Amino acid sequence: MNILNIGNRIIELRKQKGWSQTDLAKAIEASRDMIGKYERNDNLPSIEVAFKLADVFDISVDFLLGKGKHSTYDxxxxxxxxxxxxxxxxxxxxxxxxxxxxxxxxxxxxxxx
Incomplete structure (x- = not known):
């Protein structure tokens, strides 16, 4: 069970950009299948992938994880x-x-x- 629920944040951020899973996968150099697994909370992104996601969405890793001092701030x-x-x-x-x-x-x- 993934208590961080990163998947919902990824979906929300991806949709805000108007991107498909394929678009996001290309942006972070990952497979569309892995994006689907992240969004379903079947897998957690590695630290490296979390940083790539934060960069493409222009957010902090804290915001992506929903944890930390500034997790609600962009x-x-x-x-x-x-x-x-x-x-x-x-x-x-x-x-x-x-x-x-x-x-x-x-x-x-x-x-x-």
Missing amino acids: KETIKRLEDIESLDQQTRATLFNVIDTFLRDSKARLAYK
Whole structure:
């Protein structure tokens, strides 16, 4: 039993790109049969294949596996978080104040719907 359920993520990501199993197989240099096995959760991709999948889908391996600190974030979100972490303390505090204001306002709007 595959508790990671990578297959559903692969299917979802493949369909978002409009790719067939054959298209994905060509992109990662694998066989269509192996893609089918991954999608049915009959087999787990090797580490090498997991990295290839992450690269072609432009996601992190954490996202593919559904595990880890950033498993729900795509690469763009992770890049933004890393950029924020590299800001000086005062700039980060200002940015967080702006974000907090937007979040507070959004929550208030939802509460009054």
